[in-house]
Amino acid sequence: MPTLNRQITLAARPVGMPKESDFRLEESPMPRPGGGEVLVQARYLSVDPYMRGRLSGVTTYARGLDLGEVIVGGVVGRVVESNDPRHSAGDTVEGMLGWQEYAVAPGRLLRQIDPAAGPISSALYVLGMPGLTAYFGLLEICRPHAGETVVVSGAAGAVGSLVGQIARIKRCRAIGIAGSREKVRFLTEELGFDGAFNYRETTDYAAKLKELCPNGVDVYFDNVGGVITDAVMRHIATNARVAVCGQISQYNAVEPETGPRWLSQLIVRQAKVEGFLVSQFAGRFEDGLRQLSTWMKEKRLVYREDVVDGLENAPQAFIRMLEGKNIGKQLVKVGT
C-alpha cells in the first residue's frame, strides 16, 4: 500500500461548463480508519449530472462543496482494513467515497456488493443509484400502463437508457430523445426502443414527436429540460404524467434561462409534473435492486458502460458526460 493518497479536489468554482482547471490532483497522507470506520481502495468512480450542483457550493439535496474539498461522488471499491464488523478486508463495497484512490468512511454508510451479482461497476449503474432512479421514477412517479407512450430525454445516458427498457418491460412504447446518430442507433438497435430521434439534427421537434407519438405523450421522463421539454409539453396526452429527474441542459447556465410558459397546457391535459429524488424511495431500495438484478440476469436490461481510465482523468470524464459525449453510464476506472 502506498504511503500517499491521490485525490481530486475542487480548485475553482466552475462558471458555465466546468473546465479541467477547476479541479486539482493532490497528494495527501494515507488515511487511517478509526473506530467503526473502514478503509476502502477505489475501483470505479461514478460521475453523474447531479454532481454539477455540488460544485456551485450551494447545498440543495446534495451538499455543496467548499473549495479545496475532495469531489464527492459514488464509488465502488475493495475493503483494505475494517473496524466495522459488517465489512471485512477483501469485500466489495459501494458508498459516497469521492474522487480519491483511498477513502475512509463509517462502515454503516457502506453497502456490501456481491461480486457474483454482476460486474462490480454495476453497483454504480443498473444495481445502484441510476438503476433505482429509473425504476422508482418511472414506476412510482409516472405509473405507466401497458400500451402507453413513454418519452425519455437524455435517453442514452445511465438513467434514460434504463427508463426506456423498463417501459418496454411494462409493455409501453418507448421513445428516446438523444444527442447523436450513434446514440439513436444504440437506443433502437441495441436497447429495443420503439423510436428515437437526434435532437441536434432535428429542426422541427413538434413534427418529429407527432410522428413518433401519434396519440400524444402519456409519460415523459425528463432528464434534460430546456427546449426539448418545451416541445414535449406541447405534445402531452390527457392525464399525462411527467417525472422531472434531471435538467442537465440548465446545470451550466450562468444566468437562469427563460422559456415559454405552459401551465395552461397542464389544465387542458389534466396533467401532472412531479420532481423527485431517488432518496424518497430509500425504504424500498432492496425491492428495487432485487427486481433490477432479475431483469439484468434475464438480459431484459441491456447496458453499456463508458469507462475512462485513471483517477487523474475523472474531471475529463465528468466534463464529457456533461457535454453528452458518453453512451450509457460514464465511469472512471481507478487502480488495478
Added chain:
Amino acid sequence: MPTLNRQITLAARPVGMPKESDFRLEESPMPRPGGGEVLVQARYLSVDPYMRGRLSGVTTYARGLDLGEVIVGGVVGRVVESNDPRHSAGDTVEGMLGWQEYAVAPGRLLRQIDPAAGPISSALYVLGMPGLTAYFGLLEICRPHAGETVVVSGAAGAVGSLVGQIARIKRCRAIGIAGSREKVRFLTEELGFDGAFNYRETTDYAAKLKELCPNGVDVYFDNVGGVITDAVMRHIATNARVAVCGQISQYNAVEPETGPRWLSQLIVRQAKVEGFLVSQFAGRFEDGLRQLSTWMKEKRLVYREDVVDGLENAPQAFIRMLEGKNIGKQLVKVGT
C-alpha cells in the same frame, strides 16, 4: 312572455383583452321546447375566466365558439315550460344556457336547484362550479394537512375566496394574493385569511412571501400564473403540491409569454404541479355540494357576489372580471 328573445353573441374574436364591441346584443324569435326539452327564463348569468378560451374559437376542454354564436356560460333560471318529467314550470334549474334571456335545453342537462338551500345565485358560486372547483381542487389535488401553509392566487375571486376558507376549515394557514387593498381587506377581515398581499403594490414578491410564509409554501392553488406563480414557485416547501386551476394572467396574451424555467426547483423540493378540471370529479359532485352546503349554512364559508344588472351588461361584467375588478363571484342579473 315576450315574443322575442334577447341574446349576446360573439361579434368578433377578441385580440388581447376583450372589448364590448366584440359582443353584440341581438333579438331572435322566442325558442320553443321540443321533446325532452325545457324552456328556461334566465335569472343570473355566470361570467368565469375559463370562458375567455371559448372566444378564441379553439376547443380545448371548453368548446370554442363560432362567430355569431350565443356566448355559452352557466345560468340559473326558472322553468317556463317543460317537456321533461324531471322539471316543472316554476322550478329553479342551472345549466349551460348562455347569455340570453330565454333558452331551451334538454332536461337531462339541467340541474334542479333547491331555493331553500340559499340564494339561487349560489348555484353559480358556492353550490356550483366555482365551489366544486375550490373543493376538489384543494382537497383532492393538493391534499392539505393541518398546519400547512396554503397560498392562493386570484384569492378574492370566486374560486380563490373559497379555497382560502376551505384551507382554514382544514386548519391550514391561508395566504391570499390579490390585486387591490380592498381585496386584501376583504380576505383578511371578512374571510379570515391569515395573511394576504396586494401584488399591484408589492415590489418584492419574494420578501413578502418569505414574511407571510416563513416555512415555505406547502400548497399553492394557482388561478393566475405569470410572474406571481414564478415568485411562489421559488418559495415552495419540500413536498409542495401545486394545483393549476387557472392562468388568468395569460388568457389575453397575444403572443405566448415566456418566464424563468423552474423545473429544477421541483426536483430540489420533490414537488408536484398538477393541472385539473372540475369535471374530473363529476362522479362526486353530490358529495361536494352536500359538504359545501353544510359549511355555507354554518357560515364557515362566507361569500360575496358582485352583481351587474341587465343582460346587455354581460360583456362589461365579463371584461371587468378579466380585469380583476370584481370582489367575490361576478354575476349578471337578468330579468326580474
